[in-house]
Amino acid sequence: MKLAKPIYESLPYIYFFMSGYLLSLDNSLVLIFSAALFYTAGCVTLVTRSSHRRLDKQIESIKHAIPELIYEYKPYVFGAIAIFTLMLTKNAYIQFAAFTLGVVALRILLFRHNNRCRPKALF
Incomplete structure (x- = not known):
């Protein structure tokens, strides 16, 4: 289909x-x-x-600090935690922390999109 x-x-x-x-x-x-x-x-x-x-293909021999699977899904997990925390709590400080976590997740996703949509530059 x-x-x-x-x-x-x-x-x-x-x-x-x-x-x-x-x-x-x-x-x-x-x-x-x-x-x-x-x-x-x-x-x-x-x-x-x-x-x-991806236009910036990774070299398979490079070792990352965290496994690639965790690295790829990290911003989505951050976003889910932020959304559920905002839904379930009434405390303003915890809501602010959840909002900040959501902004961090969005920042990671935007940077990844920017880096992956261009071929690797020489400089």
């Missing part, structure tokens, strides 16, 4: 939208689990696409 390009390209964001929509309906366990599945599907789709579309 082949999807039209606009639908195919926006599919992970549709997953994220569905996750947010399900979380906004109610706090039942079934809806939270469904939202987590949609969020995970969006994350896996974006990470897989990013690894296939």
